[in-house]
Amino acid sequence: MDSDDEMSGLSSQDDFRGDLDSDGGSLGSAFDDEDEPDVGFSQDKEIVKHKKRSYEVEYSIYGPADIQAQQDKQVEEVSQILGQPVAASAILLRHLRWNKERLIESYMERQEAVLDIAGLGSGSVQSPRTHVMKNFTCTICYDDEPGTTTYALKCGHRYCVDCYRQYLATKIQDEGEAARIQCPTQDCHQVVDSKSMDLLVTAELKARYEILLTRTYVDDIEKLKWCPAPNCEYAVQCEIKPRELSRIVPTVECACHHRFCFGCTLQDHQPTPCMLVKKWLKKCEDDSETANWISANTKECPKCQSGIEKNGGCNHMTCRKCKHEFCWICMGLWSEHGQSWYNCNRFEEKSGVNGRDAQAKSRAALDRYLHYYNRYATHELSAKLDKDLYVKTERKMINLQAASGLSWIEVQFLDTASKALQQCRQSLKWTYAFAYYLKRNNMTEMFEDNQKDLQMAVEALSEMFEKPVTELKPLKVEILDKTAYCNKRREILLEDAADKLKKGEQLFREN
Amino acid sequence: MAAQKRSIKELTMLNNDPIDGVEIDHDDKDMLTWKITITGLEETPYEGGTFILHVTFPNDYPFKAPVLSFKTKIYHPNISNDDKGSMCLGLLRPDSWKPSTRMTTVLAFVKQILTTPEPDEAIEVNIAKEFKDNNKEFTKKAKEWTKKYAKR
Ligand SMILES: [Zn+2]
Ligand SMILES: [Zn+2]
Ligand SMILES: [Zn+2]
Ligand SMILES: [Zn+2]
Ligand SMILES: [Zn+2]
Ligand SMILES: [Zn+2]
Numbered sequence: 001m002d003s004d005d006e007m008s009g010l011s012s013q014d015d016f017r018g019d020l021d022s023d024g025g026s027l028g029s030a031f032d033d034e035d036e037p038d039v040g041f042s043q044d045k046e047i048v049k050h051k052k053r054s055y056e057v058e059y060s061i062y063g064p065a066d067i068q069a070q071q072d073k074q075v076e077e078v079s080q081i082l083g084q085p086v087a088a089s090a091i092l093l094r095h096l097r098w099n100k101e102r103l104i105e106s107y108m109e110r111q112e113a114v115l116d117i118a119g120l121g122s123g124s125v126q127s128p129r130t131h132v133m134k135n136f137t138c139t140i141c142y143d144d145e146p147g148t149t150t151y152a153l154k155c156g157h158r159y160c161v162d163c164y165r166q167y168l169a170t171k172i173q174d175e176g177e178a179a180r181i182q183c184p185t186q187d188c189h190q191v192v193d194s195k196s197m198d199l200l201v202t203a204e205l206k207a208r209y210e211i212l213l214t215r216t217y218v219d220d221i222e223k224l225k226w227c228p229a230p231n232c233e234y235a236v237q238c239e240i241k242p243r244e245l246s247r248i249v250p251t252v253e254c255a256c257h258h259r260f261c262f263g264c265t266l267q268d269h270q271p272t273p274c275m276l277v278k279k280w281l282k283k284c285e286d287d288s289e290t291a292n293w294i295s296a297n298t299k300e301c302p303k304c305q306s307g308i309e310k311n312g313g314c315n316h317m318t319c320r321k322c323k324h325e326f327c328w329i330c331m332g333l334w335s336e337h338g339q340s341w342y343n344c345n346r347f348e349e350k351s352g353v354n355g356r357d358a359q360a361k362s363r364a365a366l367d368r369y370l371h372y373y374n375r376y377a378t379h380e381l382s383a384k385l386d387k388d389l390y391v392k393t394e395r396k397m398i399n400l401q402a403a404s405g406l407s408w409i410e411v412q413f414l415d416t417a418s419k420a421l422q423q424c425r426q427s428l429k430w431t432y433a434f435a436y437y438l439k440r441n442n443m444t445e446m447f448e449d450n451q452k453d454l455q456m457a458v459e460a461l462s463e464m465f466e467k468p469v470t471e472l473k474p475l476k477v478e479i480l481d482k483t484a485y486c487n488k489r490r491e492i493l494l495e496d497a498a499d500k501l502k503k504g505e506q507l508f509r510e511n
Numbered sequence: 512m513a514a515q516k517r518s519i520k521e522l523t524m525l526n527n528d529p530i531d532g533v534e535i536d537h538d539d540k541d542m543l544t545w546k547i548t549i550t551g552l553e554e555t556p557y558e559g560g561t562f563i564l565h566v567t568f569p570n571d572y573p574f575k576a577p578v579l580s581f582k583t584k585i586y587h588p589n590i591s592n593d594d595k596g597s598m599c600l601g602l603l604r605p606d607s608w609k610p611s612t613r614m615t616t617v618l619a620f621v622k623q624i625l626t627t628p629e630p631d632e633a634i635e636v637n638i639a640k641e642f643k644d645n646n647k648e649f650t651k652k653a654k655e656w657t658k659k660y661a662k663r
Contacts (some may be wrong), residue, residue: 141513141516157611163610170575177606182609186616
């Protein structure tokens with residue numbers, strides 16, 4: 001392999017490649033030959049999402065097997081570099097929260113101290129074994145029968161295996177601990193390694209232990225996060241750092257289709273940055289009493305005062321009694337909502353509020369908050385009602401499939417429309433929390449124009465959902481058009497907001 | 512069963528080697544509950560007080576920590592100011608508890624916490640804040656409570 005002939009043969013090939021690649025490229029390939037083929041961190045069977053729009057971030061999704069493989073690979077690497085056994089290397093890595101560089105560096109500087117702090121102690125390495133003792137009193141259970149089977153870690157603190165087993169079972173099962181379980185002796189920090197686990201615990205417990213280890217692995221690594229959806233086993237990897245979160249809202253979509261913010265793991269809250277989301281949710285919680293009436297789903301008709309119940313997501317209401325058409329959000333005339341001068345979304349600050357009148361000031365602040373909260377809460381409620389309605393419709397569609405002459409494939413457009421509606425309402429909801437914190441200026445007016453366009457598009461699509469099932473078939477093309485239009489409006493709004501946030505152009509109010 | 516055996520063993524050890532200012536009482540029928548009487552240490556706000564403390568050993572003791580509950584009201588950052596009077600810090604915390612830890616160590620630890628509170632591990636945050644920021648006021652109140660609740 002290293003003979004001159006072969007080398008020259010290779011180098012001519014390299015020269016040829018050198019013409020195509022940069023010098024760095026051929027150097028890199030020469031380097032690769034020495035290493036094992038890299039089945040690296042980012043080249044596992046993951047789904048790579050490529051960056052498309054300014055509000056989208058790059059991320060990868062990993063399944064349980066990928067996460068296990070990542071861990072194993074890093075442990076293997078460190079084990080080779082440090083010349084420590086695999087079990088010990090795993091403990092060292094976990095102790096330093098998987099910071100490989102820091103581990104290697106500090107290990108080279110002060111090996112003894114690092115081993116000691118990680119709970120590995122010093123001394124020779126041997127594979128763990130239990131010992132049968134003639135004269136032994138276990139200081140946990142105080143059994144002293146001759147011929148007791150005992151176990152001790154490298155520290156030499158010996159107990160009967162029954163106690164050891166029960167101790168480990170308590171830690172793993174009841175306390176969910178794995179990576180940092182120590183010797184049962186008070187003040188001894190020796191960590192129980194996975195080889196000892198193999199020897200002492202049942203296969204069932206060992207499986208649980210492995211799951212817990214994987215959990216701490218993901219928890220320990222900043223760029224990895226578990227999908228917060230219940231029972232979801234996937235983790236998402238994203239390079240966005242916490243300090244970037246004031247400029248970027250990193251929404252990711254898991255393989256289970258749950259959309260969440262990588263920054264704070266709450267449900268997708270674009271275009272609002274995480275800190276404002278936190279602030280807003282805190283405010284809503286503090287003021288929940290004042291705002292409670294808003295979430296009610298019955299209101300009075302502004303004309304005849306008869307009670308009206310909201311049973312779909314659409315906010316275009318028609319009174320059953322007097323046929324008056326109005327907007328559920330602002331209670332204003334619906335006919336005016338299409339007019340360019342009509343502002344359902346924008347809060348008009350009342351001029352003439354006396355600056356010295358504290359009461360008037362606080363009243364104005366409350367009005368302002370309620371304006372935004374009302375819209376935020378209404379879109380949240382509407383999204384839920386839209387969904388309920390869709391579920392009902394879907395059920396009816398199945399029943400009516402034969403009668404309506406629609407095939408299963410043909411009713412899929414409703415599913416697509418429903419999903420778009422959910423996503424648009426989710427974004428719309430958060431635009432109101434966002435707008436609450438915005439300073440009044442041209443940028444904000446542009447944002448509110450986009451918000452208004454999206455809202456009108458969403459209400460139009462939502463209205464179609466309330467049509468009787470039998471009327472839906474001829475509306476297919478129109479619904480598909482409206483769906484595409486809604487998605488477009490959402491993209492425009494999010495893109496514009498993300499661009500400005502990234503450049504720091506969007507100004508926020510103090511407090 | 513195992514909890515009983517260990518508790519009896521612990522009791523024997525404490526009888527042979529008692530701790531100053533700590534008395535242990537128990538009911539022979541129920542070895543899993545100890546009634547402890549602690550005398551307030553000199554030069555602490557608890558001086559002159561007598562504090563009753565119940566120790567309950569859970570069924571999976573010593574794999575789970577004993578449960579400590581002050582029956583005498585006491586003004587202290589690390590003891591809950593409610594009907595439980597619970598104390599759960601340091602080596603008593605579930606994640607720090609080790610099955611080899613002896614009751615001798617536990618009771619010595621309780622004595623030490625009574626002398627030197629740990630405001631950073633407080634269960635009563637307001638008392639801890641006072642202990643740190645206005646120690647004079649803390650000492651005054653703790654003395655008052657000792658007089659009011661812990662005098663025999
Ligand atoms: Zn034992
Ligand atoms: Zn040990
Ligand atoms: Zn998921
Ligand atoms: Zn977030
Ligand atoms: Zn009406
Ligand atoms: Zn309106």
